[in-house]
Amino acid sequence: MIHQSIAQKQQPPKGILITTIPNKNYKAGFAKRILLGTHYRKEWTTPIQVKVFKADTAYGGLTPIKQGGSRQTTNLHLKDSIGRQYVIRSINKTPTRVLEDELQKTVIAKILQDQASSENPYGQLVIPPLARAAKVFYTNPKLIYIPYDSSLGIYAPTFANMLAFIEERPDEDMSHLASSGNSKNVVSTRKMFEKKFKDNDNIVDYRLFARTRLFDMLIGDWGRHDDQWRWATYDYGKGTLFKPIPRDRDHVFYKADGIIPYIGSRKWAIRNNENFSYKYKDIVGLNMSAKSLDRPLLAPLTKQDWLDIADSLKAELTDQVIEDAVKHMPENIYPLHGSEIISKLKSRRDKLGKAASKYYKLLSKDIDVTGSSKKETFIVNRLEDHNTEVTVLNSDSDTIFHRLVFGKETREIRLYGLGGDDIFNITGKRRGHSQVRVIKDEQAKELNDTTNNASFFNQYAYVSGNLGNQLMNNTKIIFMRSDARNSDSTSYDRSDYHYNLTTIRPSFQYNVDDGIFLGIGVLRKSFGFRKYPYASYQSGTINYSTRTQAFSINYFGDFKKVAGKWNLMLDALIFGPKYALNYFGMGNETEIPADTSIDYFRVRAHNFRFSPLFYKNLNTRMIFGIGPQFQYVKIEDTPDRFISTPEAETTPSDFDNNNYLGVKLFYQYNTLDNNIFPKKGIRFNTQITYYKEISRTQQFVNIAPDISFFYTPKFMRFTTFATRIGGGTNIGSFKFFQSNTLGGTTNLRGYRRTRFYGRSSFYQNIEARIKLADVNFYLFPGKVGLIVFFDYGRVWADNEKSRELHYGYGPGLFLQIHNRLAVTGTYGLGADKSYFNLQLGFLF
Numbered sequence: 109m110i111h112q113s114i115a116q117k118q119q120p121p122k123g124i125l126i127t128t129i130p131n132k133n134y135k136a137g138f139a140k141r142i143l144l145g146t147h148y149r150k151e152w153t154t155p156i157q158v159k160v161f162k163a164d165t166a167y168g169g170l171t172p173i174k175q176g177g178s179r180q181t182t183n184l185h186l187k188d189s190i191g192r193q194y195v196i197r198s199i200n201k202t203p204t205r206v207l208e209d210e211l212q213k214t215v216i217a218k219i220l221q222d223q224a225s226s227e228n229p230y231g232q233l234v235i236p237p238l239a240r241a242a243k244v245f246y247t248n249p250k251l252i253y254i255p256y257d258s259s260l261g262i263y264a265p266t267f268a269n270m271l272a273f274i275e276e277r278p279d280e281d282m283s284h285l286a287s288s289g290n291s292k293n294v295v296s297t298r299k300m301f302e303k304k305f306k307d308n309d310n311i312v313d314y315r316l317f318a319r320t321r322l323f324d325m326l327i328g329d330w331g332r333h334d335d336q337w338r339w340a341t342y343d344y345g346k347g348t349l350f351k352p353i354p355r356d357r358d359h360v361f362y363k364a365d366g367i368i369p370y371i372g373s374r375k376w377a378i379r380n381n382e383n384f385s386y387k388y389k390d391i392v393g394l395n396m397s398a399k400s401l402d403r404p405l406l407a408p409l410t411k412q413d414w415l416d417i418a419d420s421l422k423a424e425l426t427d428q429v430i431e432d433a434v435k436h437m438p439e440n441i442y443p444l445h446g447s448e449i450i451s452k453l454k455s456r457r458d459k460l461g462k463a464a465s466k467y468y469k470l471l472s473k474d475i476d477v478t479g480s481s482k483k484e485t486f487i488v489n490r491l492e493d494h495n496t497e498v499t500v501l502n503s504d505s506d507t508i509f510h511r512l513v514f515g516k517e518t519r520e521i522r523l524y525g526l527g528g529d530d531i532f533n534i535t536g537k538r539r540g541h542s543q544v545r546v547i548k549d550e551q552a553k554e555l556n557d558t559t560n561n562a563s564f565f566n567q568y569a570y571v572s573g574n575l576g577n578q579l580m581n582n583t584k585i586i587f588m589r590s591d592a593r594n595s596d597s598t599s600y601d602r603s604d605y606h607y608n609l610t611t612i613r614p615s616f617q618y619n620v621d622d623g624i625f626l627g628i629g630v631l632r633k634s635f636g637f638r639k640y641p642y643a644s645y646q647s648g649t650i651n652y653s654t655r656t657q658a659f660s661i662n663y664f665g666d667f668k669k670v671a672g673k674w675n676l677m678l679d680a681l682i683f684g685p686k687y688a689l690n691y692f693g694m695g696n697e698t699e700i701p702a703d704t705s706i707d708y709f710r711v712r713a714h715n716f717r718f719s720p721l722f723y724k725n726l727n728t729r730m731i732f733g734i735g736p737q738f739q740y741v742k743i744e745d746t747p748d749r750f751i752s753t754p755e756a757e758t759t760p761s762d763f764d765n766n767n768y769l770g771v772k773l774f775y776q777y778n779t780l781d782n783n784i785f786p787k788k789g790i791r792f793n794t795q796i797t798y799y800k801e802i803s804r805t806q807q808f809v810n811i812a813p814d815i816s817f818f819y820t821p822k823f824m825r826f827t828t829f830a831t832r833i834g835g836g837t838n839i840g841s842f843k844f845f846q847s848n849t850l851g852g853t854t855n856l857r858g859y860r861r862t863r864f865y866g867r868s869s870f871y872q873n874i875e876a877r878i879k880l881a882d883v884n885f886y887l888f889p890g891k892v893g894l895i896v897f898f899d900y901g902r903v904w905a906d907n908e909k910s911r912e913l914h915y916g917y918g919p920g921l922f923l924q925i926h927n928r929l930a931v932t933g934t935y936g937l938g939a940d941k942s943y944f945n946l947q948l949g950f951l952f
Contacts, residue, residue: 125157126253130271131200134225145366147225148445156438158271161252164259166274170194172263180205180224181358184263185277192284193277196254198270199229201358210882210889211926223369228445230437231360232273235327236287237433241424244320245340245353246287249273251438278338278353288353291340297401300339300350301602305526308480308502309347312339312405317352319417321402324354325394325463326421326456328384331359332398360384361449376611386455388463391470392607400603403476408511411468418464425457472517474637477509478600481527483553484508488521488544490536490559496521496544518542520637524600529553534567534583541566545637546583549598557583570598570638606635606642615649618946619853621690621706621861623655629662639668656710658687674722677733683715690851690862691750694757694844696903696910698864700940706860711751712744713845719772731776737797739768741845761804762843770799780818784949785924787820787828799846808840812848816952826879832952835901837868850901850914852945857899858916858938866903873952874898877922888926895920895934914939922950 134152136144163170163186170186173193177183180201186194201224204217211217232249239246254260256268282288295303303310324332338353364373364383373381379393388394395402430453434446456463477498479486485505489497498521500509513521522545523532530552534544536559546569548555555569567583615627629649636643645666652659665678688710692698700709716739723733743751745763750756773796780789794813801807814834820827834855836848848869850856855871856863879893899916920934933946 124160126160126255127155127157128253128271129153129155130229131225134222136222141366143367144219144222145226145364145369147223147363147365147369148228149225150444151229151441152225154441154444156440158251158253161254161257161272161274162259163257167192167194172260175263175266181356182266184260184267191281193279194274195277196252196267196272196274197249197356198267198272199251200224200271201227214884214889216888219368226363226369227358228361228363228449230441231327232357233436233438234433234449235357235360237436238327238425238429239323240287241426241429241433242319242323242421243424244316244323245289245351247275247278247353247355248287249275249357275355278340278355282340288338289340289342289351291342291351293341294338294353295341295350297334297337297339301404303348304350304480305478305600306481307347308482308484308508309345310350310480311344311347311508312350313352314405314408315413315417317401317405318409318414319421320352320354321395321398321406321467322414322418322421322460322464324398325388325391325467326425326453326460327357327360328362328382328394328456329354329357329360330362330380330382330394330397331356332395332401334401337401361452376609379607384452386452387459388456388466391463391466395467395470396607399605399607402471403474403605404478404602406471407475407477408509409468410511411465411472414464414468415461418460422457422460425453427454430454430457469517472513474520474522474605475511475513475518476522476524476600476602476605478524479526479528479530483528483530484525485531485533486523486525486546488523488532488534490534490541492537494541496541498523513542515541520545522547522637525549525552526600527551532556532569534559543567545570547598547600555583555585559583608632608634613647613649615651616946616948617853618944619861620943620945621655621688621853622653622658625651625653627651627660636668642666643668656686656688658683658685660687671722674724677719677721677723677735679717679719679721681715681717683713685712685714687713687715689713689845690860691756691844691865692863693750693755694847694865695905695908696864696866696914697908697912707749709750711749711845712746714740714742716740721772721774723774729778731774733772733774735772737768737770737772737799739766739770739799741766741768743845756844758844762845766843767802768799769802770797772797784930785927786818786830788818790818791816799842806841806843808838808842808846810836810838810842810846810848812836814952828877830873830875830877830950830952832873833871835868835870842867848903850903852916852936852938852943853947855899855951856901856914856916856938857897857934857945857951858918858936858943859914859940860943863940864903864914866905868904869901870903871899871901875951877950879924890926891924893922893924895922895932897934897936899936918942 131152134149136149167188170188173185173187175184180203182198184196203220203224207217236246236248252272252274254267254270254272257264260267276285278288278294280294281292282294283290283292336356339350340353342349361384364381372378373383375390380396382390382394431450434450435442483503485501487499491497494515496513498511498513499507502508520543524547527549528551531554532546534557543566548569548571569583569585571585610632613629613631615629617625627649629647631647633642634644647664649662661682663680667676670676690709691711692700692709719735719737721733721735723731725731742765743763745752775794777792780786780791792815797810799808814832816832818828818830844865847865849862850864850869850871851861852859853861875895875897877893877895879891881892883890883892896919900913902913916936916938918934918936920932923931930949932950936943
């Protein structure tokens, strides 16, 4: 972003002040401020005076090395005459870089760019005096204005007329700089972990890291990912001691006001964009970016350690320190929000102990204890009071990790050997303790379990070698592989930990029978050890029909590895109390008289179905499942409607409380390239369900297969041909509402829902999906396409002879929104009438 300078175009002499505006584009009227937030717009649009920077004279003369940058910031690395490095970072951010190419020209990109005004452009100037008082390391950003500077060589045009920060780049020899710990060798996060996991003599100063992380929380810096850290190194015994140097304080004092930012920063949206307020509202979101650092490095800390560090910080960060630090902002900028920031910092300081306690509790839920490529001895002692003592010794029997883990706080303790002749000793009583997982690679030497009082397995050893599914006292041995990012892996991936997610999801459909069918749902994902892509997935939706005033409640749950490699699927559905079926009678040639209202054929029904199914992934394409199913159906016997006439072929028992218990088997085969917008592949589903009416003799088996094919010719790459062939049959005695049906919302467009009922059914759907154009829906990019479809099918009923096929055909449109959602509308022509249907997703 080129800055708006009040000075003339010519280069100003070095050392003078120039007046500039950081970004005048962040000005906003009343409506925009309400919708998108007030933020720090005044800071961004207020002129300030800044010193002009000249590379050939600054710091004794600087030479550019290379241009770099993060996902948002443009930067330039430079070095002085003795090799010390500096970095220039633009104040203006370009957050739209994180967007996919097709989003770059949408209003989403404009909104995202505007939201950069939620960051205080001068917040970084406050950090050095605060960090100095807090006794944590820091960098020293200086505010500069870069004119067109020929000494920057090929980089001069990119950085011309730029308002930026310049600071020392903590790398390699920083022995001259106290704020970087006077370290002779500063390294990256990647290098630090490599050394730590290679040799247990290399350790991290986890107390200083915890202190720094609490300081991050105090100032509201939620962007503390790996690249935001460097590590000062020091000789320490036989190895190296690493101390953290935080950098790039772009997100401090983040201000997320306005309707859209408020919604966007909720726990179910972009959770890590935590608003800097007077209290710590979401400790998970605030620290989400740093979880791959915090979990392996902060595991040794007890709750008292956290509280002691918080108390120490509170004592150092006095009111005077905070007030003086905030006044490091430009003089004419401080009055805008300076007092507010001071008040928030004081309030957050006073609540630092609560924040520390919450974060300790969060990190203690699952604890990672990591070894190294050298030998370690892991000692797990199950204590009488339901707690667990964990100690790790090196080859010299020196303690390199020790912690008392409380059973009421910790769900799992995960011990990673990471190589070497490791020994794992588990002793004591084990009833009611935290679950222990030993992740032992093929080099590990011993696993000794002498625990007693076994009641159920809560100790597991994951090994790569010849051991498999054996018991060792009370530890279950599970064979694993050694490759990373695999659910059967003994490797350690510190980024492979996810916080549970809860989000809201709307639903929408329109058809001639239900009218507008609106719904709102909640989706929740939870995560667990070696369970991919989640440990559990649950969704619940409530839908309401505007035409019939009926409602439905749907629940779906998917729970991974509940019994070995078997997963559990829960499926529940409730219809009522005004849910209406269409019932025109049994058979393939039922008619709808032109002078008869459709209400005459409606049947009120209460319906409840529940299926807990166990299933297993046979490979990446095939799934097999089995489980019980319960169903309850209550049909209302409504006078003066078709259901109460002899032609309906019902029996008195049809109107009783019908309760069924059965067993369902299902099999799926899927080779689709994309489950939402498939262009090629096959999808085959079949299910066999046995039903037995409770307290009666009625029983039958339903078999319902279908197979879909998708193909996109190379010479017609904008057209996908799709077809689905399916059907069903009942073997045994069944009631009318258990028939196999054909109808417009499921398999025969151009007809009403559940138009034909029979013992057996057959149908085929044929479609051409033709992309017409790429479009911009203002908020999202997408595609518009044409659907041309042809459906046909029939049913077979007992004692009926019919050779008739029913045909439905017509056009439709689809909107493909950002490759994540499809909306389809079809106009179906059939023998009865023509019907319009609108829904999320394709019919198949």
